[in-house]
Amino acid sequence: MSIVVGYVPTPAGEAAVQAAIVEAGLRDEDLLVVNSAREGSLVESTVAADEDLDRVLAQAERAGVRAELVRGTHRDDFTDEILDLAEKHDASLIVIGLRRRSTVGKFIMGSVAQRILLQAEHPVLAVKPPR
Amino acid sequence: MDGSSNGKPDGRADGGAAVAPADPAQALADEWAEETPPPAGPVANLAASLVTTAIGVLGAVTAVGLGLGTPTQPGAGLWPLAISVAVVVLSLAQVVVGRRGGDGEKFSRYSWLSLVGLATLLGLVALLPVIGFEIPALLLSLIWMKFLGGESWRSAVLYSVLVVGVLYGVFVGALGTNVPHLF
Amino acid sequence: MESLQNVAAGFAVVLEPTNLLYCLLGVVIGMLIGVLPGLGPAATIAILLPLTYGVEPVTAIIMLAGIFYGAQYGGTITSVLLRLPGEASSVVTVLDGHALARQGRAGTALGVAAVGSFIGGTVAIVGLTFLAPVVAGFALDFGPPEYAALALLGILLVSTIASGARLKALIAAAIGLLLATVGRDAFTGAERFTFDNLSLADGIDFVPVAMGLFGLGEILYNLEERHRAVHAPGKVANVWPSRKDLKESSGAVTRGSVLGFFLGILPGGGATIASMAAYAAEKKRAKDPSRFGKGAIEGVAGPETANNAAATSSFIPLLTLGIPANATMALMFGALLIQGITPGPQLVTEHPELFWGVVNSMYIGNVLLLIMSIPLVGVFVRILRVRAAILAPVTALITMVGAYTINNSVFDVLLVVVFGAVGYLMKKFGFEPGPLVLAFVLGSLLESSLRRSLLMFDGSAAGFFTRPISATLLVVFVVVAVLPLIRAVRDRRAGGDVAGAPDAGASAKNREEESV
Numbered sequence: 001m002s003i004v005v006g007y008v009p010t011p012a013g014e015a016a017v018q019a020a021i022v023e024a025g026l027r028d029e030d031l032l033v034v035n036s037a038r039e040g041s042l043v044e045s046t047v048a049a050d051e052d053l054d055r056v057l058a059q060a061e062r063a064g065v066r067a068e069l070v071r072g073t074h075r076d077d078f079t080d081e082i083l084d085l086a087e088k089h090d091a092s093l094i095v096i097g098l099r100r101r102s103t104v105g106k107f108i109m110g111s112v113a114q115r116i117l118l119q120a121e122h123p124v125l126a127v128k129p130p131r
Numbered sequence: 132m133d134g135s136s137n138g139k140p141d142g143r144a145d146g147g148a149a150v151a152p153a154d155p156a157q158a159l160a161d162e163w164a165e166e167t168p169p170p171a172g173p174v175a176n177l178a179a180s181l182v183t184t185a186i187g188v189l190g191a192v193t194a195v196g197l198g199l200g201t202p203t204q205p206g207a208g209l210w211p212l213a214i215s216v217a218v219v220v221l222s223l224a225q226v227v228v229g230r231r232g233g234d235g236e237k238f239s240r241y242s243w244l245s246l247v248g249l250a251t252l253l254g255l256v257a258l259l260p261v262i263g264f265e266i267p268a269l270l271l272s273l274i275w276m277k278f279l280g281g282e283s284w285r286s287a288v289l290y291s292v293l294v295v296g297v298l299y300g301v302f303v304g305a306l307g308t309n310v311p312h313l314f
Numbered sequence: 315m316e317s318l319q320n321v322a323a324g325f326a327v328v329l330e331p332t333n334l335l336y337c338l339l340g341v342v343i344g345m346l347i348g349v350l351p352g353l354g355p356a357a358t359i360a361i362l363l364p365l366t367y368g369v370e371p372v373t374a375i376i377m378l379a380g381i382f383y384g385a386q387y388g389g390t391i392t393s394v395l396l397r398l399p400g401e402a403s404s405v406v407t408v409l410d411g412h413a414l415a416r417q418g419r420a421g422t423a424l425g426v427a428a429v430g431s432f433i434g435g436t437v438a439i440v441g442l443t444f445l446a447p448v449v450a451g452f453a454l455d456f457g458p459p460e461y462a463a464l465a466l467l468g469i470l471l472v473s474t475i476a477s478g479a480r481l482k483a484l485i486a487a488a489i490g491l492l493l494a495t496v497g498r499d500a501f502t503g504a505e506r507f508t509f510d511n512l513s514l515a516d517g518i519d520f521v522p523v524a525m526g527l528f529g530l531g532e533i534l535y536n537l538e539e540r541h542r543a544v545h546a547p548g549k550v551a552n553v554w555p556s557r558k559d560l561k562e563s564s565g566a567v568t569r570g571s572v573l574g575f576f577l578g579i580l581p582g583g584g585a586t587i588a589s590m591a592a593y594a595a596e597k598k599r600a601k602d603p604s605r606f607g608k609g610a611i612e613g614v615a616g617p618e619t620a621n622n623a624a625a626t627s628s629f630i631p632l633l634t635l636g637i638p639a640n641a642t643m644a645l646m647f648g649a650l651l652i653q654g655i656t657p658g659p660q661l662v663t664e665h666p667e668l669f670w671g672v673v674n675s676m677y678i679g680n681v682l683l684l685i686m687s688i689p690l691v692g693v694f695v696r697i698l699r700v701r702a703a704i705l706a707p708v709t710a711l712i713t714m715v716g717a718y719t720i721n722n723s724v725f726d727v728l729l730v731v732v733f734g735a736v737g738y739l740m741k742k743f744g745f746e747p748g749p750l751v752l753a754f755v756l757g758s759l760l761e762s763s764l765r766r767s768l769l770m771f772d773g774s775a776a777g778f779f780t781r782p783i784s785a786t787l788l789v790v791f792v793v794v795a796v797l798p799l800i801r802a803v804r805d806r807r808a809g810g811d812v813a814g815a816p817d818a819g820a821s822a823k824n825r826e827e828e829s830v
Contacts (some may be wrong), residue, residue, distance in 0.1 A: 007548075015206040037282075037544035038544070038701070039544060040280065040701035040702045041390065041544065041694060041698060041699050041700055041701045041702060042351055042396060042398065042544065042545060042546075042698040043396070043544070043545050043546070043696075043698035043699050044544045044546075044699060045546075045699070047544050047545055047546040048546060049546040073544050075281055077281075103447050111221070133606050145529035149617070151436070152612060153606070154607075155409055155413070155607025155608065156409055156606075156607055159408060159409060170744075171714045171743060171744065172743065172755075175742075175743055175744075176743075176744075178743075179743040179744075179745070181670060183485050183489065185672060186489060186492070187488075189601030190492050190507075193506075193507060194506075197504055197506060198504070199420045201773065202773035202774070202775075203768065203769070205501070205768060205772035206502060206504075207499040207501070207502045207504035207506055208506075209534075210495065210761050210764065210765070211492060211495045211506060211507075212783070214428055214488055214491045214492050215492060216491065217488045218485060218489060220349040221484050221488060223483060224481060225481045225482060228479075228481055229439045229479065229482075232439055234479045234744025235481065235741070235743045235745075236741070236742050236744075237744050238742065239399045239538060241537075241539070242538050242742075244537045244538050245535065245538050245738060247535045248533075248534050248710075248739075249534060249731070249734070250712065250733055252530070252710065252731045252734065253731055255714060255728050256714075256728050257564070257729055258723060259718070259727065260724050263713075264715060264718075268711050268715075270709075270715075271707060271710070271711065272711065273374055274711070275537075275703070275706055275707035276703050276707060278705065279537055279703070280701070280702065280703020280704070281703060282701070282703050282704070289545075290704055291707070293656075294707065294708055294711065295711075298711055298712070302715050302719070305602055306368075306719075307411045308717075308718075308719045309719070310715055310718050310719065311718075
């Protein structure tokens with residue numbers, strides 16, 4: 001059993017990782033940090049740089065949590081990927097970061113977070129960044 | 132299945148100094164060789180060479196029909212015959228030389244995407260004189276973005292409308308060309 | 315030395331606002347194309363050919379030239395920052411350029427590359443300025459036999475030096491020659507290969523073929539783009555190279571300029587070969603070769619200087635002899651033909667404002683490149699965020715609509731699609747499109763030269779060898795044609811298999827369009 005957290009180098013993503021580390025400590029479970037970018041362009045802001053990932057892993061270590069990193073790319077939708085990983089690693093919890101969005105923003109761009117919330121079989125913890 | 136990533140548990144990307152081969156150029160070349168698509172096989176080579184041979188034969192036959200004349204008074208067909216013969220000879224040589232395959236690329240399941248793309252382009256050509264460029268272009272853009280590119284409906288529609296709008300503005304508006312247009 | 319008056323007149327042409335604007339446009343588009351994966355300078359030039367109809371010949375070539383040497387620099391950006399060459403000529407830059415970036419010295423690498431590119435380009439232009447009129451003067455003695463021999467040699471060289479299967483490249487070239495015969499024969503008036511189709515009666519138009527083969531073919535190929543790694547947006551800190559860096563690279567820059575200049579003139583040579591040769595030369599020359607691949611500044615300065623020098627000097631055969639040295643030059647040749655100008659030795663004398671206008675525009679273009687390259691790196695990296703799924707239909711539609719504007723004919727658009735399919739298939743089966751276009755462009759010139767020569771010699775082909783120049787060229791032709799056969803036989807006899815050099819990685823990068 002482990003905790004799967006979707007990480008992007010944004011305030012929401014950082015908040016999600018923090019919460020995931022706390023949860024992993026509480027449940028005494030391993031942590032799986034997933035950073036996956038959308039295929040199709042050479043550069044994406046959702047790709048985490050090495051320093052970010054190092055920092056995240058260090059944080060987990062300090063908290064006494066065993067963390068593993070999964071990096072890669074997905075072709076169409078991150079939802080499928082994170083749910084597949086949750087299935088594969090028998091996750092007890094999925095943690096995702098939520099951006100604050102206006103109603104119009106949600107309508108036009110859609111929301112991966114919304115899809116994960118609605119489709120996941122496992123419990124989902126949605127975390128917002130501090131104001 | 133298409134959405135699955137190829138993520139693998141990753142330690143650290145650049146800490147591999149211990150295992151890197153002494154020659155960085157070779158290491159890079161190896162890495163890229165891994166990522167390149169697999170080459171086409173012997174069947175592809177044979178098929179391609181036979182097609183070019185056929186082209187050469189067709190050319191030669193037609194050329195002879197045009198009249199060869201003499202070297203001093205070349206007819207219309209002399210030069211095409213010479214080239215066609217060259218094509219046939221080179222193609223037959225290629226059948227032998229390339230019999231093990233190894234050039235070009237294998238067709239993958241993603242090659243269907245290119246076929247669909249080609250079909251949409253032909254559709255655009257067919258519809259262009261009939262209903263102008265706007266609607267076929269919009270359809271093509273939607274298909275390419277949504278189905279071939281995996282964009283969401285929302286972004287595909289948004290960008291397609293934008294693209295066709297800009298095309299209209301540039302080609303019909305700013306440049307004033309005679310592209311058939313409906314609006 | 316060409317009268318200074320003409321050179322000055324050339325500058326006057328360049329400084330006209332329209333031409334300056336198109337120069338800027340070309341250089342910016344070139345850099346963008348160099349940065350973006352999936353489209354090369356040849357494809358872009360092909361797609362933008364319809365744009366050249368409405369402007370003066372000088373203006374058109376100024377812009378197209380800007381695209382070409384601008385792209386050489388754009389490819390460097392991705393090489394250094396993302397470890398992925400944007401262009402085939404930036405492949406070697408990845409080695410030391412990215413190593414420097416990892417050490418936090420991305421700005422140094424990019425800065426040295428920019429300065430080196432500028433100097434390499436400028437040196438090549440100066441060389442062009444002095445060498446070109448000399449060659450052109452010498453070539454005024456050329457008659458049909460010389461042209462025939464030169465065209466044959468050029469096609470052969472481009473086909474043999476092309477990466478990939480040599481034989482297939484030759485087949486492609488031969489088919490290109492065959493395609494050139496479609497239409498009405500100039501000598502006898504007979505209709506060849508038109509199959510009673512009216513649209514084919516005047517021959518196949520060059521522009522749709524180029525747009526299809528290079529433009530649409532590339533786009534269709536990119537549709538099946540396999541999984542490609544995505545990168546985090548890098549940050550570029552120290553933007554300008556230090557004086558120490560510049561001093562260290564000065565030797566490499568000098569050597570790269572000269573090497574690139576000479577390698578670019580050779581048909582089939584060009585920017586890619588020049589960059590690889592410069593890298594190898596620097597490594598061999600260095601006191602401590604083990605530095606290379608780990609951030610040696612010469613490993614960036616040498617190749618980057620050489621590829622810009624070569625890109626510029628590859629104009630020489632085109633502008634002085636009328637023989638394109640590579641596929642991109644073949645496109646320029648076609649662009650000039652559209653404008654009613656036949657490139658050849660007489661170009662310098664009959665259209666001096668065109669010749670000097672283009673040459674002098676390169677000075678300006680290089681300056682623009684240098685000024686814009688460093689500050690705009692951030693912008694270019696942002697451009698990389700555009701997803702291929704969005705870019706593909708945009709470029710496809712621009713190509714299609716642009717094709718219609720050539721002649722207001724749907725047939726042309728159909729031709730583009732047909733040749734797009736052909737280009738795609740050629741790529742999949744390992745045939746180079748470059749030799750085909752080159753041969754297509756030279757086809758009618760070659761044929762008419764050969765026929766005139768035969769008329770001159772009363773039908774005897776031996777006549778070619780009675781003239782010194784054509785004899786020499788034909789001997790070179792035979793040598794180049796036969797050499798690989800001899801080598802293959804010798805290798806097989808020796809029993810050994812000479813291992814492929816690390817630049818196998820470069821030919822594996824055929825993913826990227828090779829403009830050379």
